[in-house]
Amino acid sequence: MKLLDEFKEFALKSDFVGMATAFVMGAAVGTVVKSLVNDVIMPPIGLVLGGTDFSKLAIELKQAAGETPAVAIKYGAFINALVSFAVIAFAIFLIVRTYNKAKARFEEEEKEAAKPPPEPTRTEVLLEEIRDALRTERA
Numbered sequence: 534m535k536l537l538d539e540f541k542e543f544a545l546k547s548d549f550v551g552m553a554t555a556f557v558m559g560a561a562v563g564t565v566v567k568s569l570v571n572d573v574i575m576p577p578i579g580l581v582l583g584g585t586d587f588s589k590l591a592i593e594l595k596q597a598a599g600e601t602p603a604v605a606i607k608y609g610a611f612i613n614a615l616v617s618f619a620v621i622a623f624a625i626f627l628i629v630r631t632y633n634k635a636k637a638r639f640e641e642e643e644k645e646a647a648k649p650p651p652e653p654t655r656t657e658v659l660l661e662e663i664r665d666a667l668r669t670e671r672a
Contacts (some may be wrong), residue, residue: 563621570617587612 543549571588581583588610597603
């Protein structure tokens with residue numbers, strides 16, 4: 534029964550929904566980035582490198598025999614995965630960097646708002662005294 538109570542606390546009190554949302558969004562972004570890399574970024578790079586299709590680059594260790602597929606090291610797919618990783622890592626870096634800058638700005642604004650107002654200058658104090666004296670004379 535304790536395990537069920539702990540799970541209920543985890544699901545209801547922690548940021549379970551936020552984590553689930555982040556997971557789904559991460560999967561969706563991964564799909565988009567994979568398409569961006571495979572269908573947009575790598576074809577021009579392959580063209581510049583002599584018409585190379587990176588997704589098909591492989592070192593064949595054993596040829597296919599009958600219904601047994603070939604055994605190959607698909608280093609082209611690995612290169613595509615590395616480029617995808619770099620794009621995702623850079624995008625996350627930009628997001629975290631923007632978040633940290635915004636957080637620092639908001640924290641600085643909160644500090645400024647929490648500061649007491651500055652003490653009046655000597656001139657301001659004298660002007661207030663003159664004003665108060667004039668008010669008492671008129672009354």
